Amino acid sequence: MDFLLPASLLVLSPLIGGLLEGTFRKLNARMQNRVGPPIVQPFYDLFKLLQKRPILINNYHVIMAYAHLVAMVIALATFLLGGDFLLVIFFHGMSLALLSMGAYGVRSSYSQVGATRELLHILAVEPVLIMIAANLYLNTGTFLLSEIFNSNFLFKSMPLAFLALVAVLPAKLKKSPFDVSEAHQEIIGGPEIEYSGPFYAPIYLAKWLEEVLSAGLIAMFFLGNPVITLIAISVTFTFVLAVDNSTARLSYWDMVKYTWEISIPLVLVNLVLNYVGVL
Amino acid sequence: MLKMFLTSVLNLFRKPATHLYPFEPYEPFEDYRGRIVWNEEKCTFCMRCEMVCPPGAIKIMIMEDDTKRWLWNPAQCIYCGECVRNCPFGALTQENQYSPPLDKSNKRDWSEIEREAERLKLLWRERLRKKSQAKKSS
Amino acid sequence: MASESKNKTREIQIKEKVYTTIPFGSQHVALPEPIKFIFDTENEIVKEIKFDIAYVHRGIEKALTTMFDFRKAPYVVGRVCGICSAAHTIPCAVVMERAIGIDREIPDRAKAIRMIALEINRLQSHFLINGHLAEVCGYENVFMHIWRDREMIMDLADMLFGNRVQYDVVCVGGVNRDIPKDKERVLLDKLNEIEKSVEFMEKIFTKDRTLVSRLKGLGVVSKEMALEYGIVGPMARASGVKTDCRVEDDWGLYKDLGFEMVTMEEGDSLARCLVRVRECYESIRIIREAIKSTEEGEISIKVTANPKYEAVCRNEAPRGELFYYVKGTGGIMPDRVRIRTPTLANIPILPEVMKDVSYNDIPPLLMSFDPCIACTGR
């Protein structure tokens, strides 16, 4: 039983991720006062991409796209099956790094600029996640997620760490104000610009999985009552989307600055408070 | 920032501003400049519309048996309405409906028609000249 | 020998700096028009700029002297640029009238309708560019909201002139379509709503922190620079240069209606934006006054002669001074037509202000200039 739920979640994660992405797009459109696409739209997109004629630039480029997907799947699997939290962070960072390695492999300067910005994304997101992991260790005494999942309502003891996670979510999900690596109006998708058709599909799929992983990270703080977990996830995502719709894109420098100046101090304060015993 | 945040959250509960076009019909304004309609009975083939049309989207073909055809290319017309204003007999009117999209099957090759009309016009002039010469000689 | 060649290579290494070259155009999302920029960047900071504006040259000036007679000319020059179509047709008609010698006889009602067409054109253009500026800043929601409100103006144009983009209402000798009383009433009603959305726009561009932080201090053009490069339109007015062809050339009734010029001193991208927003209020006021000041009546006069003089006309397009020159010799087609567009005047300053700007600030900076390449290339 303990194994069945995570395993089925893992198998269903593309489905959940697609629906999540579709809901995002629908909500985004409604926030902009328009109707928006149907919720199953991401699946249409994925199946269409698989049917396009492949345009191969070089093998290395394509291999990196698949490696990006595989690393993301491993990160998600480790997370859901209750592995080591540090391993999740490592594979998540690695999948982003693989994407930017692939992007460096082509001559397009948009791709190169995008790859550099993608690396800055890692720099912005991963330290915060590592600090959260340290905080988790202080609270639960382990890095193993299977044991962390047993703890009830972690939000009570680490609310500031949760706020830090929310603050880096726009950068993690590539939403405004920190969508610098995609930056549709500047570098037209950045690292993914040269991928087309079936080679773009793994990247598109990896995006969904990243959303599932983010949902899991949020859920980690609110375990115990499934209703509260779902409400927390939906409220947090709606908040992130509303922020996406109420900010302009900041520069890559601002992204690193804000995440480091706001998120890391937040987690540190939480760490200290936990250590002292206030929370 | 805060204003847009509130606006976007409130928009979730408002009706979207979208007009669901192909599923909901749309009626253009009363005097929208749409398709040109030709009334054959009123037309005297004075060629004024062909002369005033800025892009040359109207061509009148004078066939070899002196029958005349009025041709209009919806894909080249700029819908300025100049032909309608200049028609002395009111044979041309402008609907308020816009033209539907065309594809390969129903789009005319206009350059061929232009060439043909030009050739037929030369032949017509030749015929007129011969006629007047015959009149003079008689 | 060996040391010599070694020195040589070292010299070359010092001389050649390696830049990342980022092409921008001729097809790019941020700018729907074909213009090509090549930015040589170092650490995403732009160091060198090359640009190419002549993708859209169609040869309209030549065609006006060889293919179209002067009565068709306003319809043709409307297609020079779709965003400022009315701004092109009016000076073309005026300059033809001046070349014929009938510009004093144009009825006031025709002038008022021309002014309404121009101001509606200016409103939609300013809405367009401010919305698009928000979009290239990555602020999609503001873009959507401003363009949603812009549809009201497009509807007005659709109702009054019969088309959303190409009004084609101005002809040589006046206008070819009157505005009846019931439409005037609808127009006045709609203007109130449009005024509200201009207020919304002003609030966004003055209060929104992320947008202001992106635009403030970006691409500053000082007053001296503006005068030196001879820039025109809202750009010049944002730098504090008092220039507006609506009062400098008298084809319309602007002087009678009491025209107020909007100027700002800062000269950065935000100021250029705000000048446009504040001009919207002025445009709305002018439309109201124009409707009030004239009654229905004669809208055009009969044109019998051909252009035979040399004439110029200056008009304030949404982007700045638009200059038309015509030389007629009594033929049905003029001998020489020359169009000078506002963007051509504003482009030489671009490399100057784009230098040492981060690449992610380039699209907003470029859009705040409001470039219209279709005008520039003709």
Next chain:
Amino acid sequence: MSIFALSRVKSPWILHYDTGGCNGCDIEILAVLTPRYDVERFGMINRGNPKQADVFLVTGPVTKRCRERLINLYLQVPEPKVVVAVGSCACDGGVFRNMYNVENGVDKVIPVDVYVPGCAARPHQIIDGVVKALEILSKKTKENIELPEYIKERFPSLNDRRKVLEEMRKR
């Protein structure tokens, strides 16, 4: 209809290129994406990236300098694809017909599937045109590759054309 055939129709990503028109149609294409018309209902997004596009919207009468870029963009869009010529000048040259620097319409340069008339084309007309283009797209597969006349002229024999295709695949 299978999910694959359905998805081809339901997710048209657009690429838009102005080949020297008057901007009117370009702005109307932008307006089509905004709340009043909102073509994202049909899954349309403006990707601005030829390699991820399905529907290629072309405006303008194709000036001589835009010609090469247009062919280049057309070759970069992977099959199945449809080309929609938006506006009178993209269909037949419009008011710019026979001016010295234009090619009189998009179909003189690349194969066009749907023509949207109008100067400028209304958003409604553009939506109609795209819906019609999607009907054509549903019948196309990745195997039928159409080449522009220009390429056929430059590489008349079949072998040469195969070379072009290989080049295209490599790109």
